[in-house]
Amino acid sequence: MGLTAVAAYVVGGGPPPGGLGLVPLDIQQVRPSAIVVPGLIVADARGEPLLSGEDDLRSDPGRGGGPLTGPTLDAGARAFALTNVAACARRLLDRVEAELDTTLPPLRILVGCHEVGPQRWGGGHYRLPASSYSELPEVAPVDPAGEVHLGSGRLYVEHAGSRYLHAPGHNVAVVTHEVAHHVCRHVADFRLNRLRPPQDQTNRRTAVEEGTCDYLAAAMLGHPDIYGWHRGHIPLSDPRRRCLASHRTMTDFRGGHDADPHADGSIWASALWDARSHADRAGHPAESVDGVLLRGLARLGQDDTNDRGPEARRARKYYGTLLSAMLEVSRDDALTAHLEGVMSARGIYAGWSNARAREAARRCA
Numbered sequence: 459m460g461l462t463a464v465a466a467y468v469v470g471g472g473p474p475p476g477g478l479g480l481v482p483l484d485i486q487q488v489r490p491s492a493i494v495v496p497g498l499i500v501a502d503a504r505g506e507p508l509l510s511g512e513d514d515l516r517s518d519p520g521r522g523g524g525p526l527t528g529p530t531l532d533a534g535a536r537a538f539a540l541t542n543v544a545a546c547a548r549r550l551l552d553r554v555e556a557e558l559d560t561t562l563p564p565l566r567i568l569v570g571c572h573e574v575g576p577q578r579w580g581g582g583h584y585r586l587p588a589s590s591y592s593e594l595p596e597v598a599p600v601d602p603a604g605e606v607h608l609g610s611g612r613l614y615v616e617h618a619g620s621r622y623l624h625a626p627g628h629n630v631a632v633v634t635h636e637v638a639h640h641v642c643r644h645v646a647d648f649r650l651n652r653l654r655p656p657q658d659q660t661n662r663r664t665a666v667e668e669g670t671c672d673y674l675a676a677a678m679l680g681h682p683d684i685y686g687w688h689r690g691h692i693p694l695s696d697p698r699r700r701c702l703a704s705h706r707t708m709t710d711f712r713g714g715h716d717a718d719p720h721a722d723g724s725i726w727a728s729a730l731w732d733a734r735s736h737a738d739r740a741g742h743p744a745e746s747v748d749g750v751l752l753r754g755l756a757r758l759g760q761d762d763t764n765d766r767g768p769e770a771r772r773a774r775k776y777y778g779t780l781l782s783a784m785l786e787v788s789r790d791d792a793l794t795a796h797l798e799g800v801m802s803a804r805g806i807y808a809g810w811s812n813a814r815a816r817e818a819a820r821r822c823a
């Protein structure tokens with residue numbers, strides 16, 4: 459089929475949903491409930507036919523679909539989710555693959571997962587095959603290269619003055635965050651999953667990974683309030699909003715098993731966002747920070763250790779470890795100094811453990 463204009467939300471420097479637009483996508487195949495593009499298959503997990511012709515690739519978002527909109531709008535909303543997800547996934551993957559001159563393993567994205575009877579799911583996650591899952595068990599085998607699963611939406615939000623079902627596949631930030639986990643798994647491999655059996659991977663994510671995924675979502679959106687559409691009721695300063703324009707520092711870092719890695723990760727994401735927003739002070743465009751981050755992730759992934767002992771795994775959780783890798787691959791002294799300055803203002807230093815950074819920051823506070 460080749461290059462085809464498909465419907466997707468285009469976010470122009472604001473939070474989702476952005477404006478409805480047409481995005482060119484290299485379509486390899488259209489199946490009744492899936493589209494195949496290079497390195498990516500996006501399928502509706504419920505299997506009902508949604509795509510019968512090219513027009514269905516330009517479906518109306520139908521206010522997110524769902525039981526209240528009626529079957530026609532709901533089918534359109536599901537078809538829209540497929541093209542929207544493919545367009546924003548491909549956007550991040552294109553950026554990563556161009557920067558690193560590599561091709562990531564193919565990614566499968568399933569929309570409308572984890573529905574039990576009338577019980578709908580409003581979330582998204584990145585899954586690797588594991589012997590057990592902490593929540594939402596899998597009924598079908600998970601691709602060893604990893605899969606993104608998105609629910610069909612459970613809660614309603616406001617959009618253009620009317621109710622809109624928050625379908626995760628309609629939200630560019632949610633999709634980009636989950637696809638970024640695929641980038642983390644195959645580029646940085648924070649958890650050294652490559653040393654584990656393919657069917658017994660870990661799905662536990664660290665704060666540095668969650669923060670990196672939020673940052674990549676913000677970089678693709680060009681805006682820090684990535685979850686402003688569906689979390690607009692949460693104050694901007696609340697860590698649960700995960701707005702990257704926050705002033706949180708390592709004094710706010712919790713760490714440990716009962717801390718939410720997303721909330722802790724927002725410290726790292728916000729520090730990177732700071733660096734991006736002020737990159738011009740170092741004479742660089744904002745995107746240069748994205749480039750150093752991606753090359754830093756690749757540097758971390760080149761670690762040829764065969765040891766996945768506690769020490770090796772622990773060091774890969776530290777913001778200071780990824781910062782070291784980024785400074786190593788930075789090609790410009792002014793950019794390096796800029797990154798160090800922005801990070802130290804948050805209490806983050808190359809090579810430091812998170813606990814050391816937190817204790818030092820709290821002593822100074």
Ligand SMILES: [Zn+2]
Binds near residue numbers: 635636639663668671
């Ligand atoms: Zn995540």
